Ligand code: SF4
C-alpha cells in the first residue's frame with residue numbers, strides 16, 4: 001500500500017521564493033512601460049517603428065545564435081525582449097531603423113550570446129550595441145546613403161523632435177526649464193523624454209526588490225556633487241541625457257554590476273564621476289553609455305576588493321562575553337555550585 | 338522589547354498557523370516500530386537483542402562502546418520481529434530493529450526516582466547517556482558529550498527559535514511544559530557549570546515568551562532573549578551571535594564561545610531522564626501541510642512509521658506530494674511512507690504538488706546578488722555554486738564552501754532556481770577527503 005505511492009524526491013530546500021529570472025525580466029519590461037508610452041506619444045510612429053524593429057531583431061538574433069551555438073532556446077526568460085526594448089529606447093526618433101537593428105544584433109549576438117549567454121556577459125548588452133554602432137558608423141556611411149530610400153516617412157521629424165537638451169547646454173543656448181525635462185520633453189533619445197516616467201519605473205523595480213536604491217542614488221548623487229564642483233547646473237545634468245535611464249535601468253543590470261551592496265555604491269559613484277568628466281571635457285552626449293561600459297570592465301576588480309570575509313572567519317579581537325554592553329543582566333556568581 | 342538578530346538571512350513564509358494553536362496530543366500506538374541503530378551524529382549501536390526476543394517499553398536494545406554514540410531503546414513493548422535494513426530518514430537504508438507490539442504494558446511509568454532539587458551531577462550525566470539523549474532540534478549530537486563542567490562556559494543558551502517554516506513542536510513544548518523546561522535548564526546549567534541561562538525565542542511566539550518570563554521573573558540567572566523572526570535564526574552559530582553578540586569562528590570550542598546551545602526539547606528530555614529514568618522513547622512531532630486533515634503537534638513514539646502518522650492525521654493519498662521529515666528548508670524528502678520517526682525528527686510535512694520545489698529547470702547564474710545579500714554565512718553562493726557544479730573543488734574550498742551551513746536560503750531565493758545546496762552537499766565530502774589527504 002504505502003510503498004506504491006509515488007512521492008516527489010528532490011534535495012532541500014523544499015520551498016522556493018516566487019521570483020524567477022523571467023518574472024524579474026517581465027517586471028523590467030513593465031517598469032519601462034511609462035517611458036515607452038511617453039516616447040510613443042511624443043514621437044508617434046517614429047518611436048513605434050524603432051521599438052518594433054528592435055524587438056523583432058532581438059528575438060530573431062537570439063533564435064539564430066542559440067541555433068548556431070546549439071543551445072536550448074531561452075526566449076521565455078524575457079531577456080532578449082528587455083535588451084531589444086532598451087536598445088530602442090537609447091536611440092532618437094530620427095535614427096534609421098537599420099542602425100537600430102544593427103545595434104540590437106550586436107547587443108544580443110555579440111555582447112550576450114557569444115560571451116556565453118545571459119549571466120556570462122561582461123558588458124551591458126544594450127549599451128554595448130549602442131556604442132558599437134557609434135564607433136563603426138563611419139564604415140556604414142555609404143550603406144546608409146544607399147538605404148535611405150527604405151526609410152518610411154511619418155511626417156517631418158523636426159516638427160516632432162527638438163534639439164537634444166545636452167547639446168543645447170554645451171552650445172550655450174538658452175536652457176530649457178527643468179520642469180520640461182522632468183515631465184516630458186521631445187528631444188534626445190526615446191528614453192530621455194521624461195525623467196518622471198523613468199523614476200516611476202525605477203521605483204517599481206526597487207519596490208519589487210530587483211534593484212536596490214543604493215546604486216541609482218550613488219550615481220545621481222555623484223553627478224550632483226561633481227556638477228557643483230565643476231560649476232555646472234546639477235539638476236540640469238541629472239535630468240537631461242542618459243543619467244536617469246542609466247542609473248535605474250542600465251547600471252543596475254544584474255549581470256554586469258558588482259554583486260555586493262558596497263561594490264554597487266563604489267560602482268555608482270565611479271560612473272557618476274566619469275560621466276561628468278566625459279560631458280565637460282569630451283563630448284556632451286553618450287557620456288552615460290561610455291561611463292557604464294567602462295565601469296562594467298572593472299566589476300570583477302570591484303568584486304575582489306569588496307570581498308567580505310566568511311561569518312566563520314576568525315576576527316582579530318573577540319569581545320569578552322560578559323563585558324559587552326547590550327547584555328543587560330550582569331553575570332550572577334555562585335549559582336549552582 | 339529589544340529584539341536581537343544577526344546579519345543576512347531571509348524572511349521565509351512561516352506556515353505555522355496550521356498547528357501553532359494545537360496542544361500537544363498523544364498519537365495512537367503503531368502496530369510496529371522501526372528503531373534505527375544509528376540515530377545520532379556518531380557511531381551506530383550494536384543490537385543487544387535478537388529476532389524473537391521479548392522487549393519491554395524503555396528497555397535498552399542497542400548500545401555502543403564508542404564515546405560519540407547514544408544507545409537506543411524499545412519505544413513499545415513487544416517482540417523483536419527482525420533486525421534488518423530499512424529506509425531511514427537520513428537517506429538510504431540502514432540497520433533497524435523492528436518491534437511488533439504485543440499486549441504488554443505500553444505506557445512508560447512516570448515514577449519519580451530522583452529529586453530534581455537535589456541533583457547528583459554524576460548520576461545526571463549517566464542518566465543522559467543511558468537515556469540515549471541526542472539533540473532533538475535536528476543536529477542529533479549525543480547530548481552526554483556536553484554535560485561536563487567546562488571552565489570557560491558560563492552561559493547556557495536554550496534554542497527555542499524554531500525558525501523553520503511549519504514547525505511548532507518547540508513552541509508548544511515551551512508553552513505547555515514551561516515548568517519542566519525551566520527545571521531542566523537549571524539542572525543543565527549546574528551540570529555544565531554555567532552561571533546563567535538565556536532562552537532564545539523568536540518573537541512570533543509571544544505566548545511562549547510570556548510563559549517563560551512568568552516563571553523566571555524572580556530569577557537573576559535566567560533571561561529570555563527575544564529574537565527577530567528570521568531564517569536561520571535557530572542555527573547554532575547565528576543563535577549565539579544574536580543572543581550573545583559573540584562571533585563564532587570556525588571550529589571554535591564551547592569554552593572559547595563561553596556558551597553551550599541546547600534545544601528546548603532536549604532540555605526537558607534530560608530532566609525526565611534524571612527524575613523518571615525515562616529514556617528517549619517518544620518526542621513531539623509537528624505534522625503539518627496545507628492538505629493535512631488533522632495537523633497538529635503529536636507525542637509520537639520513536640520508530641513510528643510515517644504511514645501510521647499520516648493515517649491518524651487523515652492524509653493517506655499523497656501521490657505526487659512530497660513527504661519531508663524535518664523542516665522544509667533542511668529536511669529530507671522521503672521515497673515512501675515506511676520511514677520511521679527518529680529522535681531528531683521535528684516534523685512530518687506534506688507538501689502538495691503546487692508547493693513543492695521539483696527539480697526545476699535551472700539556468701546559469703544571472704548575478705542578481707540575492708543569494709549574496711541573504712547568505713547568513715556571508716559567503717558568495719553564486720560563485721560557490723558555479724565551482725561546485727563544475728567540480729572545481731579547490732576553488733570552492735578557497736571560497737569557504739566548507740563554512741556553508743546548508744541553511745538553504747540561497748537555493749530558496751535564487752531566481753535562476755540553481756540547486757546550490759545540493760551541489761554544496763555533493764562537494765563537501767570530496768573537499769574533506771582532499772583536506773585529509775593533505776595532512
Ligand atoms: S551558501 Fe550555505 S550558508 Fe549561505 S545561504 Fe546557501 S546554504 Fe545558506
Ligand code: SF4
Nearest residue numbers: 702703705706708751
Ligand atoms: S541568487 Fe542565483 S542567480 Fe542570483 S546571484 Fe545567486 S546564484 Fe546567481
